[in-house]
Amino acid sequence: MRPRGREDHFNYDSELRMKKTVLITGAAQGLGENLARMYAAHDYRVVGLDLNEARLTALASEIELHPFVVDISVRSSWEAALPQIAEVSGGGLDAVIANAGILKMGSAVSMTDPDWDILVKVNYTGALMTAKMTLPMLERSKGNIVFVGSISSNFAAANDVGYVATKHGLAGIMKSVALDFGPKGVRSNMICPGWMKTPMSNEEMEGIMKKYDCTLDEAYARATTNLPLRRPAEMEEIAEVIRFVSSSQASFLTGVNLTVDGGGSTVDVGMLALDALHADYA
Numbered sequence: 001m002r003p004r005g006r007e008d009h010f011n012y013d014s015e016l017r018m019k020k021t022v023l024i025t026g027a028a029q030g031l032g033e034n035l036a037r038m039y040a041a042h043d044y045r046v047v048g049l050d051l052n053e054a055r056l057t058a059l060a061s062e063i064e065l066h067p068f069v070v071d072i073s074v075r076s077s078w079e080a081a082l083p084q085i086a087e088v089s090g091g092g093l094d095a096v097i098a099n100a101g102i103l104k105m106g107s108a109v110s111m112t113d114p115d116w117d118i119l120v121k122v123n124y125t126g127a128l129m130t131a132k133m134t135l136p137m138l139e140r141s142k143g144n145i146v147f148v149g150s151i152s153s154n155f156a157a158a159n160d161v162g163y164v165a166t167k168h169g170l171a172g173i174m175k176s177v178a179l180d181f182g183p184k185g186v187r188s189n190m191i192c193p194g195w196m197k198t199p200m201s202n203e204e205m206e207g208i209m210k211k212y213d214c215t216l217d218e219a220y221a222r223a224t225t226n227l228p229l230r231r232p233a234e235m236e237e238i239a240e241v242i243r244f245v246s247s248s249q250a251s252f253l254t255g256v257n258l259t260v261d262g263g264g265s266t267v268d269v270g271m272l273a274l275d276a277l278h279a280d281y282a
């Protein structure tokens, strides 16, 4: 049966729609790649978007992935790919993972204008564009969107105003989508990971490695020394939470910011200096 409505510009193929389709942005490496492998292993049809064509193609030779070179922040880039995406997905989408994101460091004074502009363009406008472009297909399948925020969606970090501001902004997009599209059966949530071992955070560890002349593992140990779990997440640990949130088992979950940070958000930073006094309490 073909659904009616303003968005009915792609064919809806009920046979293709028998298999669930997930669209993942930033699928070529890091968490996005991990998600692509995981959903494929759980028998989803995976549509992977990224700027990095070489890595996407390599991944598509390993798993069942439909690769699309798309800059998520550019409308024309989406529009060029959407007809083909709709063709492989049968015109609907069961889940969209708005995962692509970038990091540029700097304070309100030191951050360069181009760095600020690209952060807003990719992390903020790119997330809105992802929702804008995929919601018609999500509506058709009563699917859901999961935005990948960060612990920086909830807290400030030093010298990081652009990332912190754009990741805070995601919460507004996620909640607005939940409110506006809930009545149409579409759910919208956000996962906020703390430290997780990906190429992006490996790069961030370089500063610690240089300063303390230490290995990558030692740098992660330093970065997570105040977390209750005392370690960064493996990508799978974040990916599994995302898969749950996007699944029908979470069918009443919408408008939620789910923080997955090894317990970091429970720590009272004002009390950290007293920790040493209570080192043996446990």
Ligand SMILES: NC(=O)c1ccc[n+]([C@@H]2O[C@H](COP(=O)([O-])OP(=O)(O)OC[C@H]3O[C@@H](n4cnc5c(N)ncnc54)[C@H](O)[C@@H]3O)[C@@H](O)[C@H]2O)c1
Pocket (backbone or CB within 6 Å): 025, 026, 027, 028, 029, 030, 031, 032, 049, 050, 051, 052, 070, 071, 072, 073, 099, 100, 101, 102, 122, 126, 148, 149, 150, 151, 192, 193, 194, 195, 196, 197, 198, 199, 200, 201
């Ligand atoms: N690594 C962490 O510890 C951590 C913690 C919290 C949140 N996050 C968030 O998780 C998400 C994934 O992070 P990661 O560590 O896997 O990053 P990553 O840098 O390893 O991978 C990001 C992917 O996004 C792609 N990408 C970047 N800009 C794009 C664009 N304009 N259009 C399409 N694709 C684009 C890149 O090519 C890359 O393949 C990001 O949103 C990041 O902010 C990461």
